[in-house]
Amino acid sequence: MLTKASIVDIHRIVETPLAKFEGDLGKDHCLLDIEYREVVFDFGSVxxxxxxxxxxxxxxxxxxxxxxxxxxxxxxxxxxxxxxxxxxxxxxxxxxxxxxxxxxxFLKDVDSFAIRRxxxxxxxxxxxxxxxxxxxxxxxxxxxxxxxxxxxxxxxxxxxxxxxxxxxxxxxxxxxxxxxxxxxxxxxxxxxxxxxxxxxLFEDVDLSDCFFFLANNEVASQDIQPSA
Incomplete structure:
Protein backbone atom coordinates (compact mmCIF):
# COMPACT_ATOMS: atom_id res chain seq x y z
CA MET A 1 0.00 0.00 0.00
CA LEU A 2 1.28 3.45 -0.90
CA THR A 3 2.62 5.55 1.96
CA LYS A 4 1.45 9.05 2.82
CA ALA A 5 4.69 10.61 1.54
CA SER A 6 4.17 8.95 -1.84
CA ILE A 7 0.78 10.54 -2.61
CA VAL A 8 0.38 14.18 -3.58
CA ASP A 9 -2.85 16.13 -3.73
CA ILE A 10 -2.15 18.76 -6.39
CA HIS A 11 -4.54 21.35 -4.98
CA ARG A 12 -3.12 21.12 -1.45
CA ILE A 13 0.32 22.15 -2.70
CA VAL A 14 -0.80 25.77 -2.88
CA GLU A 15 -1.70 25.70 0.83
CA THR A 16 1.60 24.19 1.99
CA PRO A 17 4.91 25.98 2.74
CA LEU A 18 7.64 24.61 0.47
CA ALA A 19 11.41 24.86 0.26
CA LYS A 20 12.81 27.55 -2.02
CA PHE A 21 14.32 26.60 -5.36
CA GLU A 22 17.42 28.35 -6.65
CA GLY A 23 19.37 27.91 -9.87
CA ASP A 24 18.40 26.78 -13.35
CA LEU A 25 15.51 24.38 -13.79
CA GLY A 26 17.59 21.90 -15.79
CA LYS A 27 16.28 18.76 -17.49
CA ASP A 28 15.09 17.06 -14.27
CA HIS A 29 12.79 19.88 -13.13
CA CYS A 30 9.58 21.29 -14.53
CA LEU A 31 7.55 24.37 -13.69
CA LEU A 32 3.93 23.80 -12.69
CA ASP A 33 1.28 26.51 -12.66
CA ILE A 34 -1.05 25.40 -9.87
CA GLU A 35 -3.92 27.77 -9.19
CA TYR A 36 -1.81 30.78 -10.27
CA ARG A 37 1.15 29.71 -8.17
CA GLU A 38 4.42 28.66 -9.82
CA VAL A 39 5.84 25.50 -8.29
CA VAL A 40 8.97 23.62 -9.30
CA PHE A 41 8.79 19.82 -9.34
CA ASP A 42 11.95 17.72 -9.28
CA PHE A 43 11.27 14.52 -11.21
CA GLY A 44 14.88 13.31 -11.24
CA SER A 45 13.87 10.18 -9.36
CA VAL A 46 11.15 9.36 -11.90
CA PHE A 106 0.40 15.45 -17.93
CA LEU A 107 -0.32 16.88 -14.47
CA LYS A 108 -2.67 19.60 -15.74
CA ASP A 109 -5.79 17.42 -15.51
CA VAL A 110 -4.76 15.53 -12.37
CA ASP A 111 -6.15 15.97 -8.84
CA SER A 112 -3.71 13.66 -7.06
CA PHE A 113 -0.89 11.37 -8.11
CA ALA A 114 1.72 8.89 -6.91
CA ILE A 115 4.83 7.47 -8.55
CA ARG A 116 6.17 3.94 -8.24
CA ARG A 117 9.60 2.91 -9.50
CA LEU A 201 7.74 -5.35 -8.30
CA PHE A 202 7.40 -1.58 -7.85
CA GLU A 203 8.55 0.60 -4.97
CA ASP A 204 7.03 3.90 -3.87
CA VAL A 205 8.86 7.13 -4.72
CA ASP A 206 8.85 9.51 -1.77
CA LEU A 207 7.58 12.84 -3.15
CA SER A 208 7.66 14.75 0.14
CA ASP A 209 10.72 16.81 -0.85
CA CYS A 210 10.22 17.09 -4.61
CA PHE A 211 8.28 20.37 -4.65
CA PHE A 212 9.77 23.87 -4.34
CA PHE A 213 8.80 27.50 -4.72
CA LEU A 214 10.88 29.78 -6.91
CA ALA A 215 13.73 31.55 -5.11
CA ASN A 216 11.94 34.91 -5.07
CA ASN A 217 9.10 33.47 -3.00
CA GLU A 218 9.51 34.42 0.67
CA VAL A 219 7.98 31.26 2.13
CA ALA A 220 9.97 29.55 4.87
CA SER A 221 11.66 26.31 3.92
CA GLN A 222 9.55 23.29 4.80
CA ASP A 223 8.83 19.96 3.15
CA ILE A 224 5.45 19.37 1.56
CA GLN A 225 3.04 17.21 3.50
CA PRO A 226 1.17 15.10 0.93
CA SER A 227 -2.45 14.22 1.44
CA ALA A 228 -3.49 11.05 3.26
Whole structure:
Protein backbone atom coordinates (compact mmCIF):
# COMPACT_ATOMS: atom_id res chain seq x y z
CA MET A 1 0.00 0.00 0.00
CA LEU A 2 1.28 3.45 -0.90
CA THR A 3 2.62 5.55 1.96
CA LYS A 4 1.45 9.05 2.82
CA ALA A 5 4.69 10.61 1.54
CA SER A 6 4.17 8.95 -1.84
CA ILE A 7 0.78 10.54 -2.61
CA VAL A 8 0.38 14.18 -3.58
CA ASP A 9 -2.85 16.13 -3.73
CA ILE A 10 -2.15 18.76 -6.39
CA HIS A 11 -4.54 21.35 -4.98
CA ARG A 12 -3.12 21.12 -1.45
CA ILE A 13 0.32 22.15 -2.70
CA VAL A 14 -0.80 25.77 -2.88
CA GLU A 15 -1.70 25.70 0.83
CA THR A 16 1.60 24.19 1.99
CA PRO A 17 4.91 25.98 2.74
CA LEU A 18 7.64 24.61 0.47
CA ALA A 19 11.41 24.86 0.26
CA LYS A 20 12.81 27.55 -2.02
CA PHE A 21 14.32 26.60 -5.36
CA GLU A 22 17.42 28.35 -6.65
CA GLY A 23 19.37 27.91 -9.87
CA ASP A 24 18.40 26.78 -13.35
CA LEU A 25 15.51 24.38 -13.79
CA GLY A 26 17.59 21.90 -15.79
CA LYS A 27 16.28 18.76 -17.49
CA ASP A 28 15.09 17.06 -14.27
CA HIS A 29 12.79 19.88 -13.13
CA CYS A 30 9.58 21.29 -14.53
CA LEU A 31 7.55 24.37 -13.69
CA LEU A 32 3.93 23.80 -12.69
CA ASP A 33 1.28 26.51 -12.66
CA ILE A 34 -1.05 25.40 -9.87
CA GLU A 35 -3.92 27.77 -9.19
CA TYR A 36 -1.81 30.78 -10.27
CA ARG A 37 1.15 29.71 -8.17
CA GLU A 38 4.42 28.66 -9.82
CA VAL A 39 5.84 25.50 -8.29
CA VAL A 40 8.97 23.62 -9.30
CA PHE A 41 8.79 19.82 -9.34
CA ASP A 42 11.95 17.72 -9.28
CA PHE A 43 11.27 14.52 -11.21
CA GLY A 44 14.88 13.31 -11.24
CA SER A 45 13.87 10.18 -9.36
CA VAL A 46 11.15 9.36 -11.90
CA UNK A 47 13.30 7.08 -14.06
CA UNK A 48 12.12 5.48 -17.33
CA UNK A 49 9.80 2.59 -16.53
CA UNK A 50 8.31 4.31 -13.48
CA UNK A 51 4.53 4.26 -13.36
CA UNK A 52 2.38 7.26 -12.47
CA UNK A 53 -0.96 6.61 -10.77
CA UNK A 54 -3.46 9.45 -10.93
CA UNK A 55 -6.93 10.41 -9.77
CA UNK A 56 -9.18 12.91 -11.50
CA UNK A 57 -12.90 13.41 -11.93
CA UNK A 58 -13.37 10.07 -13.74
CA UNK A 59 -15.18 8.35 -10.90
CA UNK A 60 -16.40 5.34 -12.89
CA UNK A 61 -13.03 3.56 -12.86
CA UNK A 62 -12.55 3.49 -9.05
CA UNK A 63 -16.19 2.47 -8.59
CA UNK A 64 -15.83 -0.40 -11.05
CA UNK A 65 -12.52 -1.50 -9.52
CA UNK A 66 -14.26 -2.05 -6.20
CA UNK A 67 -16.54 -4.56 -7.95
CA UNK A 68 -13.68 -6.65 -9.35
CA UNK A 69 -11.07 -6.40 -6.60
CA UNK A 70 -10.90 -5.98 -2.85
CA UNK A 71 -7.61 -4.08 -3.21
CA UNK A 72 -7.24 -1.31 -0.65
CA UNK A 73 -6.15 1.09 -3.42
CA UNK A 74 -9.14 0.35 -5.65
CA UNK A 75 -11.09 3.47 -4.70
CA UNK A 76 -8.13 5.83 -5.00
CA UNK A 77 -6.81 5.59 -8.58
CA UNK A 78 -8.53 6.13 -11.91
CA UNK A 79 -5.58 6.10 -14.34
CA UNK A 80 -2.02 4.83 -14.82
CA UNK A 81 0.73 6.09 -17.13
CA UNK A 82 4.40 5.24 -17.67
CA UNK A 83 7.53 7.37 -17.87
CA UNK A 84 9.62 7.05 -21.03
CA UNK A 85 12.91 8.71 -21.94
CA UNK A 86 13.54 12.44 -21.81
CA UNK A 87 10.87 13.14 -19.21
CA UNK A 88 8.04 12.06 -21.54
CA UNK A 89 4.91 10.51 -20.04
CA UNK A 90 3.09 7.89 -22.14
CA UNK A 91 -0.51 6.78 -21.68
CA UNK A 92 -3.69 5.93 -23.56
CA UNK A 93 -6.96 7.80 -23.16
CA UNK A 94 -10.51 7.69 -24.55
CA UNK A 95 -10.77 9.64 -27.84
CA UNK A 96 -7.04 10.46 -27.65
CA UNK A 97 -5.53 6.98 -27.87
CA UNK A 98 -1.78 6.72 -27.15
CA UNK A 99 -0.22 10.09 -26.37
CA UNK A 100 3.08 11.48 -25.08
CA UNK A 101 3.34 14.58 -22.91
CA UNK A 102 5.87 16.39 -20.79
CA UNK A 103 5.43 15.84 -17.07
CA UNK A 104 3.93 19.30 -16.48
CA UNK A 105 1.44 18.82 -19.33
CA PHE A 106 0.40 15.45 -17.93
CA LEU A 107 -0.32 16.88 -14.47
CA LYS A 108 -2.67 19.60 -15.74
CA ASP A 109 -5.79 17.42 -15.51
CA VAL A 110 -4.76 15.53 -12.37
CA ASP A 111 -6.15 15.97 -8.84
CA SER A 112 -3.71 13.66 -7.06
CA PHE A 113 -0.89 11.37 -8.11
CA ALA A 114 1.72 8.89 -6.91
CA ILE A 115 4.83 7.47 -8.55
CA ARG A 116 6.17 3.94 -8.24
CA ARG A 117 9.60 2.91 -9.50
CA UNK A 118 10.23 -0.48 -11.09
CA UNK A 119 12.43 -2.73 -8.94
CA UNK A 120 13.62 -4.66 -12.01
CA UNK A 121 16.35 -3.21 -14.25
CA UNK A 122 15.00 -2.01 -17.59
CA UNK A 123 17.02 -0.88 -20.59
CA UNK A 124 15.70 2.59 -21.49
CA UNK A 125 16.29 2.01 -25.22
CA UNK A 126 14.43 -1.31 -25.14
CA UNK A 127 11.61 0.37 -23.20
CA UNK A 128 11.42 3.14 -25.78
CA UNK A 129 11.14 0.53 -28.53
CA UNK A 130 8.28 -1.17 -26.66
CA UNK A 131 6.48 2.15 -26.21
CA UNK A 132 6.66 2.84 -29.93
CA UNK A 133 5.57 -0.73 -30.69
CA UNK A 134 2.25 -0.09 -28.93
CA UNK A 135 1.96 3.59 -29.92
CA UNK A 136 -0.68 2.85 -32.58
CA UNK A 137 -3.03 1.09 -30.15
CA UNK A 138 -6.59 2.37 -29.82
CA UNK A 139 -8.43 2.94 -26.55
CA UNK A 140 -11.23 0.41 -26.25
CA UNK A 141 -13.07 -0.88 -23.20
CA UNK A 142 -14.54 -3.70 -25.27
CA UNK A 143 -11.04 -4.55 -26.43
CA UNK A 144 -9.99 -4.84 -22.80
CA UNK A 145 -12.92 -7.18 -22.16
CA UNK A 146 -11.80 -9.32 -25.10
CA UNK A 147 -8.27 -9.44 -23.64
CA UNK A 148 -9.74 -10.64 -20.35
CA UNK A 149 -11.62 -13.40 -22.16
CA UNK A 150 -8.47 -14.55 -23.95
CA UNK A 151 -6.49 -14.48 -20.71
CA UNK A 152 -9.10 -16.70 -19.06
CA UNK A 153 -8.60 -19.14 -21.92
CA UNK A 154 -4.89 -19.26 -21.14
CA UNK A 155 -3.58 -17.25 -24.09
CA UNK A 156 -0.03 -16.00 -23.24
CA UNK A 157 0.42 -12.24 -22.89
CA UNK A 158 2.81 -12.04 -25.85
CA UNK A 159 0.15 -13.58 -28.13
CA UNK A 160 -2.63 -11.16 -27.22
CA UNK A 161 -3.78 -8.68 -29.90
CA UNK A 162 -2.13 -5.28 -29.32
CA UNK A 163 -4.60 -3.04 -31.14
CA UNK A 164 -7.24 -2.26 -28.47
CA UNK A 165 -6.20 -1.39 -24.93
CA UNK A 166 -7.07 0.72 -21.88
CA UNK A 167 -4.58 2.61 -19.71
CA UNK A 168 -3.61 -0.27 -17.43
CA UNK A 169 -3.37 -2.91 -20.17
CA UNK A 170 -1.27 -0.49 -22.26
CA UNK A 171 1.27 -0.04 -19.45
CA UNK A 172 1.26 -3.76 -18.70
CA UNK A 173 1.83 -4.76 -22.34
CA UNK A 174 4.66 -2.23 -22.75
CA UNK A 175 6.47 -3.45 -19.62
CA UNK A 176 5.97 -7.12 -20.51
CA UNK A 177 7.41 -6.47 -23.96
CA UNK A 178 10.42 -4.60 -22.52
CA UNK A 179 11.13 -7.00 -19.65
CA UNK A 180 9.76 -10.31 -20.94
CA UNK A 181 8.23 -10.89 -17.53
CA UNK A 182 4.93 -10.16 -15.77
CA UNK A 183 4.94 -7.11 -13.48
CA UNK A 184 1.53 -7.85 -11.96
CA UNK A 185 1.84 -11.01 -9.87
CA UNK A 186 -1.88 -11.45 -9.28
CA UNK A 187 -3.55 -14.02 -11.53
CA UNK A 188 -6.24 -11.71 -12.90
CA UNK A 189 -7.80 -11.68 -16.38
CA UNK A 190 -7.53 -7.91 -16.75
CA UNK A 191 -5.15 -5.41 -15.17
CA UNK A 192 -6.49 -2.31 -13.41
CA UNK A 193 -4.63 0.79 -12.09
CA UNK A 194 -5.06 -0.46 -8.51
CA UNK A 195 -3.03 -3.58 -9.36
CA UNK A 196 0.00 -1.39 -10.10
CA UNK A 197 -0.46 0.26 -6.70
CA UNK A 198 -0.13 -3.13 -5.01
CA UNK A 199 2.49 -4.92 -7.11
CA UNK A 200 5.64 -5.81 -5.15
CA LEU A 201 7.74 -5.35 -8.30
CA PHE A 202 7.40 -1.58 -7.85
CA GLU A 203 8.55 0.60 -4.97
CA ASP A 204 7.03 3.90 -3.87
CA VAL A 205 8.86 7.13 -4.72
CA ASP A 206 8.85 9.51 -1.77
CA LEU A 207 7.58 12.84 -3.15
CA SER A 208 7.66 14.75 0.14
CA ASP A 209 10.72 16.81 -0.85
CA CYS A 210 10.22 17.09 -4.61
CA PHE A 211 8.28 20.37 -4.65
CA PHE A 212 9.77 23.87 -4.34
CA PHE A 213 8.80 27.50 -4.72
CA LEU A 214 10.88 29.78 -6.91
CA ALA A 215 13.73 31.55 -5.11
CA ASN A 216 11.94 34.91 -5.07
CA ASN A 217 9.10 33.47 -3.00
CA GLU A 218 9.51 34.42 0.67
CA VAL A 219 7.98 31.26 2.13
CA ALA A 220 9.97 29.55 4.87
CA SER A 221 11.66 26.31 3.92
CA GLN A 222 9.55 23.29 4.80
CA ASP A 223 8.83 19.96 3.15
CA ILE A 224 5.45 19.37 1.56
CA GLN A 225 3.04 17.21 3.50
CA PRO A 226 1.17 15.10 0.93
CA SER A 227 -2.45 14.22 1.44
CA ALA A 228 -3.49 11.05 3.26
Missing amino acids: VPGSIILTRNNISAVPKFQTLVTRASEARRWSHVAIMGNGGQVWDIMPNKHVRTQTFDQ LRLPVDSDVLEGSLHKFSKAKYSVMGAVELATLRKKGVPVENLPPEELVCSTFVNRVLFDALDTEVIEMNVPIIWPSHFAESS
